[in-house]
Amino acid sequence: MGQLNKAYTVSQVNSYIGNMFATDFALSGITIKGEISNLKYHTSGHIYFTLKDTASQISGVMFVRDRAGLQFKLEDGMSVLCTGNVGVYERGGSYQIYAKSFTADGVGDLYIRFEQLKKELSGMGMFDPMYKKPIPKYASKIGVVTAKTGAAVRDIVQIAKRRNPYVDITLYPALVQGDGAVQSIIRGIKTLDLMNLDVIIVGRGGGSIEDLWAFNEQAVAQAIFDADTPIISAVGHETDTTIADYVADLRAPTPSAGAELAVFDYTKFTDDLAGYKATLESVLYEHIQDTRQKLAMYKLRINQLNPKYILNEYHKKEILYHNELKRRIQDRLTIEKEKLRKYDVLREYMSDRLYAVKNRLRDYERMPSLMKQSLDKAHHRLLLNTERLEAVSPVRKLSGGYGFVQDEKGHKLDSVKKIKKGDLITTTLKDGTLRSRIEDINSGG
Structure with a gap:
């Protein structure tokens, strides 16, 4: 830099240090591991942050022109690997890292993007049950958005036809991974949504998170949410979960399960119909029998109100009353005859009693002489007994x-x-x- 006693401006010194950083190979394309703090998304589009560890920290910035490579949203406390160039901010006299890209430290970028999109869409209400459309119980027209070859479409068709051989299946052959998959899936959903179908199955077979990523894109989620036709998401295996599963009207763990949820069992349906028919016939039979009984009752009531019937009933009552009166007169005559017979018997009895009383009166008239005779006999007996007693009396002895x-x-x-x-x-x-x-x-x- 020349002689030591020469004075330099601040700008010259900072420029010199900046050139040192720029020409240092180790500081170009460097990757720094750290935790994000003091994060700020500026209105200009730049991202300002600090990377720190337990002992030190470094400031950083990602300019808006470099944000296209950022696949997830940065958050305070996130552990990341930041790749960029370390340079000098000459105006402030400080050095910092100018970030070109970020990757999650210990967690895949796709997983971070998945969680962030899931959180964002949930906040927008796209997962809310109030927006879920019911799946028709007896769907006969099924739409399928999946690859035209592979196990997924084969399983869906086989299971759907097995459950209901009369089901109408419309397949939209879509790309389900790789470039163009997102737009292909969206076109399939929108196309089938215009065909007045009962339900649409959107899915594919299992794979890695990269293979399934097309079903984690916001554009696909928005297409599912906007569709008027109920949509079943059937992506991957039972353990796989995508954004499409959350926004769809119903999630199926596998494409096969999606077919079972969408297509009703025709055999069970016919069995149920037979049961309903038997029940209906039984109810109708009981109703007819009940109606017949009511008609018979009404007919009886109408006949009872018929003047001819009424006159006939009065005639029957007249005959009954006549016979009853005749029977009662006959019974009364019998009772009176019996009374007369009893009077005759009583009269005869009284005559006998009167004769007996007359005889007693005659006996009563003879009673004084009879009593005198009885007293004389008693006196005679007394005298005899007295003589006998005197004969045996102790006093006499x-x-x-x-x-x-x-x-x-x-x-x-x-x-x-x-x-x-x-x-x-x-x-x-x-x-x-x-x-x-x-x-x-x-x-x-």
């Missing part, structure tokens, strides 16, 4: 010098064995009693 002996307790003494020496005895005579004490007893008579 006592009058003859006999006495009645009792011990102290009043018991009769009829044997010397019932008394002992010193006992008191009582002797009853005809005119009184004697109390004695036994001094001596002689037995043996």
Whole structure:
């Protein structure tokens, strides 16, 4: 730079340092690994950021002319590999990296783009269930957007025909990967959407995320969302998920499953129809029987209101009343005859009772003489019994010098064995009693 005592301007120094950076091969096309911070998308289209690690940081910028190569949206905290040139910003006297491209550190670029588009479309409401159109239960006209050859179209056609041999399938042979696939899929959706079909299946067989990427493009998602015909997304295998799956009206895990969801089982349909027919016939039969019963009832009511029927009924009632009156008169006559018979029997009974009473009156008239005879007989018997009693009377015996002996307790003494020496005895005579004490007893008579 010449003599040391020569003074340089700031611009000269910064220009010199800038030339040093520009000619340094190591700083040209360098890739720096770091975490994005202080991210700012400027209204001019430039992107300003800082790359940092745990110990240091470097400023950076990506000009709008270089953003075409950016496949995903940068976010603060994202770990990236930034490729570009390190140079000097002479106006500010600082160095920075001028980014040409970014790749995700540890995560594929396509995955980042997938997550970012998924988040963006979800925010727009394209995944909202309120926009999902119902899949017709009995679809007969099916549209298919897929490759014209391969397992996907073969499985869809075979399963659809097996479930319903009468289904009408319209195939739009589209590119499903590579250049032109996005526009081909979009044309297929729009073409079939104009054909007044019942449902459209959009899909392909399995593959890598790169192979399936056409179904992750926003343009394809928008075409599915804008279609008036219900769309089933059937992309890849069961574990594969694309943006088309989220925006479609129904997701099928595989193309085969898409055919099963779109086409109804004709055999089951006919079986159901047979069941419905049997049920309908049963209901109709019951309804007819019920109606017949009601008609018969109405006919009976009409006949009952017929004047001829009414007169006939009155005539029947007249006959019944006549017969009933005749029966009642006959019964009454029978009852009265029975009463008269009973009166005759009662009269005869009363006559007999009167005769008996007369006989009793005659007996009552003879009663005084009969009573006198009875009293005389009783007096005679009394005299006889009196004489008999006097003959056996103890008093009479006592009058003859006999006495009645009792011990102290009043018991009769009829044997010397019932008394002992010193006992008191009582002797009853005809005119009184004697109390004695036994001094001596002689037995043996």
